Structures are given as structure tokens and as C-alpha cells.
Amino acid sequence: MAQSPRPRSILETLGEELVRIITPVSICMLLVVILVSVLSSDSSSTVTVNSIATIAYTETTSDSTWDKFVGALLNSLVFVAVVTLVTFVLVLLFYLRCTKFLKAYMGFSAFIVLGFMGGEIALFLIEDFSVPIDCVTFLVVLFNFAVVGVLAVFMSKMPILVTQAYLVVIGMLVAYWFTLLPEWTTWVLLVAMALYDLAAVLLPVGPLRLLVELAISRDEEIPALVYEARPVVASQDPRGRVGQRRVWRERRNESESNGNVGSGLGENGSTGLGDNVTANVEFGNRNDLSLVRAEEGRVPGRGELSAPLLEHITSVQQSGQGDDVSVDSMLLEGIGLGSSGSIKLGLGDFIFYSVLVGRAAMYDFMTVYACYLAIIGGLGVTLILLALYQKALPALPVSIMLGVLFYVLTRLLLEVFVVQCSLNLIMF
Amino acid sequence: MEATDIQNPNPSPRILLPSSPPPLWPTIDGPLGLSEEESVSYARRFYKFGFALLPLLWAVNCFYFWPALRHSRSFPRIHHYVLRSAVGFAVFTALLSSWALTFGIGGERLFGHVWDELLMYNLADRIGLTGWS
Numbered sequence: 384m385a386q387s388p389r390p391r392s393i394l395e396t397l398g399e400e401l402v403r404i405i406t407p408v409s410i411c412m413l414l415v416v417i418l419v420s421v422l423s424s425d426s427s428s429t430v431t432v433n434s435i436a437t438i439a440y441t442e443t444t445s446d447s448t449w450d451k452f453v454g455a456l457l458n459s460l461v462f463v464a465v466v467t468l469v470t471f472v473l474v475l476l477f478y479l480r481c482t483k484f485l486k487a488y489m490g491f492s493a494f495i496v497l498g499f500m501g502g503e504i505a506l507f508l509i510e511d512f513s514v515p516i517d518c519v520t521f522l523v524v525l526f527n528f529a530v531v532g533v534l535a536v537f538m539s540k541m542p543i544l545v546t547q548a549y550l551v552v553i554g555m556l557v558a559y560w561f562t563l564l565p566e567w568t569t570w571v572l573l574v575a576m577a578l579y580d581l582a583a584v585l586l587p588v589g590p591l592r593l594l595v596e597l598a599i600s601r602d603e604e605i606p607a608l609v610y611e612a613r614p615v616v617a618s619q620d621p622r623g624r625v626g627q628r629r630v631w632r633e634r635r636n637e638s639e640s641n642g643n644v645g646s647g648l649g650e651n652g653s654t655g656l657g658d659n660v661t662a663n664v665e666f667g668n669r670n671d672l673s674l675v676r677a678e679e680g681r682v683p684g685r686g687e688l689s690a691p692l693l694e695h696i697t698s699v700q701q702s703g704q705g706d707d708v709s710v711d712s713m714l715l716e717g718i719g720l721g722s723s724g725s726i727k728l729g730l731g732d733f734i735f736y737s738v739l740v741g742r743a744a745m746y747d748f749m750t751v752y753a754c755y756l757a758i759i760g761g762l763g764v765t766l767i768l769l770a771l772y773q774k775a776l777p778a779l780p781v782s783i784m785l786g787v788l789f790y791v792l793t794r795l796l797l798e799v800f801v802v803q804c805s806l807n808l809i810m811f
Numbered sequence: 812m813e814a815t816d817i818q819n820p821n822p823s824p825r826i827l828l829p830s831s832p833p834p835l836w837p838t839i840d841g842p843l844g845l846s847e848e849e850s851v852s853y854a855r856r857f858y859k860f861g862f863a864l865l866p867l868l869w870a871v872n873c874f875y876f877w878p879a880l881r882h883s884r885s886f887p888r889i890h891h892y893v894l895r896s897a898v899g900f901a902v903f904t905a906l907l908s909s910w911a912l913t914f915g916i917g918g919e920r921l922f923g924h925v926w927d928e929l930l931m932y933n934l935a936d937r938i939g940l941t942g943w944s
Binding site for chain 2: 510514520527531534613
């Protein structure tokens with residue numbers, strides 16, 4: 384009688400899947416909070432960036448609340464409009480099958496994020512701590528970091544851990560950049576992006592929905608940056624079968640079995656049934672719940688997506704230099720269950736969650752805890768809805784709305800309460 | 812109870828833990844990673860690209876094919892490349908860190924005024940990379 388490991392209950396496998404997606408989100412948020420608390424000197428007026436998100440109105444501390452609110456609203460409208468436009472361009476390019484261009488663009492933007500933004504943040508840290516590093520070492524290290532990062536998100540044949548780590552780092556860098564925006568703009572922008580997500584995914588004319596449907600109808604992958612958790616194998620088969628192993632990623636342009644996406648691809652459902660060779664993306668299939676949610680992009684089905692990142696034109700305000708990192712990259716976000724049963728979450732979700740928590744960190748750590756719990760709770764609710772409805776659902780709204788609500792409540796009500804309790808030695 | 816793969820069927824003397832079976836998959840991802848044939852080509856490619864001043868790629872190579880590095884007899888071809896990558900990474904790291912430490916610890920006493928010019932945050936200030944900080 385062959386020994387077989389104790390079959391794992393569904394609670395364990397589900398729990399492990401959840402943990403595997405919540406961990407990187409938490410790590411990203413933690414890193415952004417650390418960066419924000421280390422690097423922010425005093426108020427936000429010292430570090431402001433000119434970008435698409437502040438093109439309509441530049442916030443100053445002397446404006447009245449209503450002015451700030453209206454200005455922030457204008458900024459967010461402009462930003463959402465730009466994002467919508469770029470998403471439609473992405474849909475068009477995808478429709479015209481310009482996949483190579485999209486992938487090259489994505490690699491390029493990943494390089495820019497890791498190289499330039501990573502370099503800038505590293506310089507901030509070096510200056511803050513006065514690390515006596517010389518430029519040769521710094522450049523070599525940065526170059527290595529950026530190039531290996533591009534390869535990690537580009538190629539599917541990298542260690543899973545390395546790819547996941549780099550995706551989290553990219554999310555962290557972009558999120559830190561977003562926290563440099565003025566305060567009101569950031570909050571209104573978050574809410575606006577949540578609403579945009581809702582519209583873009585659920586409306587029949589929404590760009591993300593079009594993208595998903597295109598991808599489904601063609602059985603292709605969307606080029607997008609997506610974090611894919613390592614799939615949980617319910618029952619381990621120590622011997623493995625070469626022909627039927629689970630392929631974690633397949634790249635349409637890179638996989639050996641090029642034209643035939645389904646061949647050579649042994650799919651194991653999340654129950655670990657060994658001999659299941661399922662076909663391609665089949666929504667609603669029990670083994671292949673490609674439940675996707677998108678923010679600014681969509682990641683359906685399996686496979687790795689490489690998304691072009693959309694960034695904004697930054698320029699140095701005070702010193703008037705023209706160093707523009709004008710990389711437009713669109714972050715595609717989405718959450719879904721890959722065909723191999725692993726949960727996939729788009730990078731945009733990482734970024735906006737981290738922006739929210741980073742902004743909360745700029746006020747106080749109490750808001751950080753509250754917002755963190757709100758976001759994780761929202762993520763859980765979203766996953767439940769995903770399992771319930773089994774169709775494309777937006778990922779951002781629940782978490783962002785809860786997060787903003789908790790931030791406001793904490794800042795206005797909870798903090799006063801806690802401070803007074805502490806001062807009077809009642810608790811804490 | 813039949814003997815499974817858990818027991819080591821290979822009686823040849825190896826410097827291995829007595830209970831570890833010969834690995835099936837050359838990559839650290841196990842069944843989620845590459846097959847052996849693909850692994851050879853990827854190991855070779857990582858090794859070659861690492862010469863473009865990319866020791867981190869060599870490190871990733873070693874990390875990725877860790878089973879091949881440890882069990883040299885199961886994957887001879889991969890082991891060939893991975894071993895060289897490991898050596899290359901070690902050498903490069905030693906050189907770079909010795910230079911960086913010399914620079915950092917030696918400071919101005921050792922280098923004179925060149926130290927100030929090579930220092931990263933001075934350079935950044937001069938070029939204005941972080942002009943808004």
C-alpha cells in the first residue's frame with residue numbers, strides 16, 4: 384500500500400491561498416509605510432511633484448477647504464480621464480494584436496520604475512542616512528537590480544520568489560511616488576479610481592471589460608503586470624509526472640508550445656487532480672475559475688501578463704530642472720483565480736492599497752492600523768464576492784471605500800477618544 | 812508497504828543527507844519550474860548574460876537551480892553552468908565589496924579630494940538628481 388500524505392481539507396488549502404495573497408499585499412503596505420515614515424520630513428509641501436495628477440490644480444496650504452476639495456476633484460477627473468484614454472488605447476492595441484509592442488513597452492516601463500524611481504528613492508535614503516557609498520558601486524548595484532527586475536517580470540522562467548519580490552518592489556516604488564501628491568488630491572484620487580474601476584469593469588462599455596472579453600474570445604493573455612501567488616497543491620505526488628506537471632506560467636510568445644496554448648500544459652485543478660489536462664481559459668470551469676477583477680486593466684485566465692505601466696510626468700519643481708521621467712505606463716490591476724488555482728492580483732491593486740496606507744501613515748500610525756484592517760477586510764469581502772458571482776468584478780471599490788471611511792472615522796473620532804483615554808490613564 | 816521514493820535507492824556514497832531523495836526537478840520551484848532540457852538552456856543563458864556586469868543574474872542562476880548545484884550527479888550539464896555562475900558571483904561580490912568597504916572606511920584619508928567627488932550623495936547634489944528633497 385503506497386503511503387499518501389494526509390489529504391488536506393478545503394479549509395487549509397483555501398486558507399493557504401488567502402495567506403499567499405494577503406502576505407505580499409501586507410508586505411508592500413509595510414514597506415511603503417516604512418519608506419513614508421523614514422523619508423517624510425515634515426509637511427508635504429517640501430516634496431511635491433508635478434504630474435498629470437496635479438495638472439489642474441496645485442494645492443497650497445493656504446487655500447480654504449472648499450477650494451482644496453474642488454481642486455482635488457479637478458485633478459482626479461483629469462487623472463481618471465487620462466487613465467481611461469490610455470486603457471482604451473491599450474484595448475485598441477490589443478485588438479490589433481500589437482503584443483510585442485506592449486510587452487516591450489512594459490519591459491521598458493519596468494526598467495524606468497526600477498532604475499530611475501528606485502534610484503531616486505535610494506538616493507533619498509543615502510542622503511538621509513549619509514551612507515558613504517561611491518557612485519561606481521551604486522551604479523553597478525542599481526543596474527543589476529533594474530536589469531534583473533526587468534527580466535523577472537518579462538520572462539516567465541525566473542524563480543517564482545524573485546518575480547513576486549520584484550512585483551512587490553515595483554508596487555512599492557510607484558505607491559511611494561503617489562504618496563508625494565498633495566493630500567486632498569490623493570484622497571479624492573483614490574475614491575475616483577475606485578469608482579472608475581467599478582465603472583470600467585461592470586459597464587458593458589467599460590474598457591476593462593472589453594479587454595477581458597477580447598482576451599477570452601481569443602484565448603490570449605493580456606499583457607499586464609500581475610502578481611500570481613504560488614499555487615497550492617492539495618495532494619502532493621512525490622514522483623510527479625513530467626507530462627502533466629502544472630505549468631505555473633506560460634508566455635504566449637515564449638512558450639515552446641507556441642501556437643497551441645493548451646498542449647503541453649498540464650493543468651491541475653486546485654484539488655490536485657493529477658491527470659487533468661484542461662483546455663485553455665474556460666470561465667466557470669470548476670478547475671479553472673478565472674475570476675477576474677480589474678482596476679485599470681485586466682488579467683484573465685492563466686498565464687502571466689505583462690502590463691505596460693502608466694506613470695506620470697515628474698519634474699523637479701523647485702530647482703526647475705528638466706529631468707523628466709515621462710514614462711507612461713498603465714498599471715493593470717485585477718484579481719482572479721488562475722487556472723492552476725492560484726490567486727492573481729493585479730499590480731494596480733497593490734499600488735492603490737499601499738497609497739492609501741502610506742497616506743494614512745503621513746498622519747499617524749493609528750490611522751495606519753485602522754486602514755490596514757479595512758483594506759484586508761475589503762480584500763476578503765472582494766474574494767468572497769468573486770467566488771459568489773464568478774465573473775469580472777472590480778477589486779478596488781470595497782477596500783478603498785472601507786479604507787477611506789476608516790481613515791476619516793479614526794482621524795475625527797477615534798484619535799480624540801484614544802488620546803483622551805491615554806492622557807487620563809484610563810487605558811493604553 | 813512498498814518502498815517509495817522517499818528512501819534513497821542510490822547506494823553510491825555521496826555527501827548527502829541519508830534521507831534526501833535524488834531530486835526530480837532541477838529548479839527550486841519544483842514541478843512548477845522548468846523541465847531539464849529547458850533548464851540547461853536557461854542556465855547557459857543566465858551564465859552568459861551574467862558577464863555583462865550582472866552578478867545578480869549569476870546569483871539568481873544559483874538560486875534557481877539550487878537542486879542542481881547540490882546534487883551534481885543528477886544534472887551534470889546544469890551543474891556545469893551553475894557552478895561557474897556561483898564562482899563568478901562570489902568573485903565579483905568579493906571584489907565589489909572590498910572596493911566599497913575600502914572606499915567607505917578609508918574615506919578622505921586614503922583618497923584625498925577624490926573621495927568627495929566620488930561620493931554618491933555629493934554627486935547627486937551636484938547633478939541635482941534629488942533637487943527637491
